[in-house]
Amino acid sequence: MEKLLEVKNLCVNFNTYGGEVQAVRGVTFDLHKGETLAIVGESGSGKSVACKTIMRILSANGYIKDGEILFDGKDLTKLSESEMEKLRGKDIAMIFQDPMTSLNPTMTIGKQIMEGIVKHQGLGKDEAKTKAIELIDLVGISEPEKRFKQYPHQFSGGMRQRIVIAISLACNPKVLIADEPTTALDVTIQAQILELMKDLQEKTEAALIFITHDLGVVANMADRVAVMYAGKIVEYGTSSDIFYNPQHPYTWGLLGSMPTLDIGDNDLYNIPGTPPDLMHPPKGDAFSLRSDFALKIDGLAEPPMFKVSDTHYAATWLLHPLAKKTEKPINVSRKKVSIDE
Ligand SMILES: Nc1ncnc2c1ncn2[C@@H]1O[C@H](COP(=O)(O)OP(=O)(O)OP(=O)(O)O)[C@@H](O)[C@H]1O
Numbered sequence: 001m002e003k004l005l006e007v008k009n010l011c012v013n014f015n016t017y018g019g020e021v022q023a024v025r026g027v028t029f030d031l032h033k034g035e036t037l038a039i040v041g042e043s044g045s046g047k048s049v050a051c052k053t054i055m056r057i058l059s060a061n062g063y064i065k066d067g068e069i070l071f072d073g074k075d076l077t078k079l080s081e082s083e084m085e086k087l088r089g090k091d092i093a094m095i096f097q098d099p100m101t102s103l104n105p106t107m108t109i110g111k112q113i114m115e116g117i118v119k120h121q122g123l124g125k126d127e128a129k130t131k132a133i134e135l136i137d138l139v140g141i142s143e144p145e146k147r148f149k150q151y152p153h154q155f156s157g158g159m160r161q162r163i164v165i166a167i168s169l170a171c172n173p174k175v176l177i178a179d180e181p182t183t184a185l186d187v188t189i190q191a192q193i194l195e196l197m198k199d200l201q202e203k204t205e206a207a208l209i210f211i212t213h214d215l216g217v218v219a220n221m222a223d224r225v226a227v228m229y230a231g232k233i234v235e236y237g238t239s240s241d242i243f244y245n246p247q248h249p250y251t252w253g254l255l256g257s258m259p260t261l262d263i264g265d266n267d268l269y270n271i272p273g274t275p276p277d278l279m280h281p282p283k284g285d286a287f288s289l290r291s292d293f294a295l296k297i298d299g300l301a302e303p304p305m306f307k308v309s310d311t312h313y314a315a316t317w318l319l320h321p322l323a324k325k326t327e328k329p330i331n332v333s334r335k336k337v338s339i340d341e
């Protein structure tokens with residue numbers, strides 16, 4: 001399949017009073033045309049920073065220390081701000097968690113959708129208006145002409161996120177990055193928005209990078225999954241590789257803490273311990289400090305990416321031919337947990 005985006009050995013640091021935070025530590029992945037790649041991992045694992053770096057919207061204290069981001073024959077890490085400006089929204093668009101912060105409360109939503117269309121597609125006002133109304137309709141909002149003239153506060157949270165999606169799709173981006181687009185919404189609305197995104201993606205053939213800490217969301221959405229921990233990708237593969245044949249103890253932990261339908265929250269099991277301090281990342285396997293499956297070598301050297309299959313890779317010493325074979329914990333196999341367990 002054709003590669004649309006290639007991220008190679010991306011390293012991103014932040015300067016802070018306390019020292020340098022190594023938020024992204026050598027991330028490599030690619031994105032094919034039209035596919036959905038999910039990036040999953042606990043809070044602080046570097047998911048948002050990695051994707052904001054692709055958009056080059058890091059906060060002022062952040063910088064790209066190393067690596068390449070290849071898109072359409074260009075290395076995005078080397079583009080000037082004005083070159084990036086042309087690309088942002090048009091070729092690569094991003095949707096954030098909280099739709100309210102992405103919308104301007106003082107402007108009608110019609111105008112906000114039209115802005116990008118006028119800027120990037122050079123359409124006249126009337127054409128842009130027609131397209132904006134079409135988009136409002138496309139994201140499943142009724143009475144689009146009436147809605148066109150309204151302000152964000154006249155929309156519910158789920159509707160606002162639909163509008164944000166409409167804005168992001170206005171210029172037919174090749175890559176859409178959705179950073180936890182549904183976490184601020186209630187569960188039923190979440191499901192509707194996910195369905196909408198999936199549907200629109202099929203129609204527009206945009207490639208989607210979907211960021212979430214909830215593996216449950218990923219199962220029905222993603223073609224491939226990249227699992228991030230402490231600024232690194234520790235395992236990646238197709239959805240079925242990750243769900244049915246996970247190899248990294250961290251992925252086991254994430255699968256074990258997945259909420260089940262009959263309970264609806266994830267308080268039952270959380271991975272014990274906390275992620276490491278990224279100002280002083282540990283030597284060796286960063287997850288081993290929290291893992292029941294740690295080997296002696298984990299504290300000494302960082303595991304390379306071991307190949308599990310042509311589609312599946314994981315960075316854990318457990319995959320070394322000399323490592324003792326480990327039984328995966330049973331809660332990995334997505335067993336149903338009953339309330340009184
Ligand atoms: N502006 C900043 N200055 C210093 N450190 C930062 C800054 N932004 C992010 N970080 C650090 O970078 C690391 C990765 O953060 P990031 O926001 O990418 O995590 P995440 O995986 O998106 O988490 P979440 O699920 O909570 O959104 C964290 O340790 C965070 O504290």
Ligand SMILES: [Mg+2]
Pocket residue numbers: 047048049179
């Ligand atoms: Mg984030």
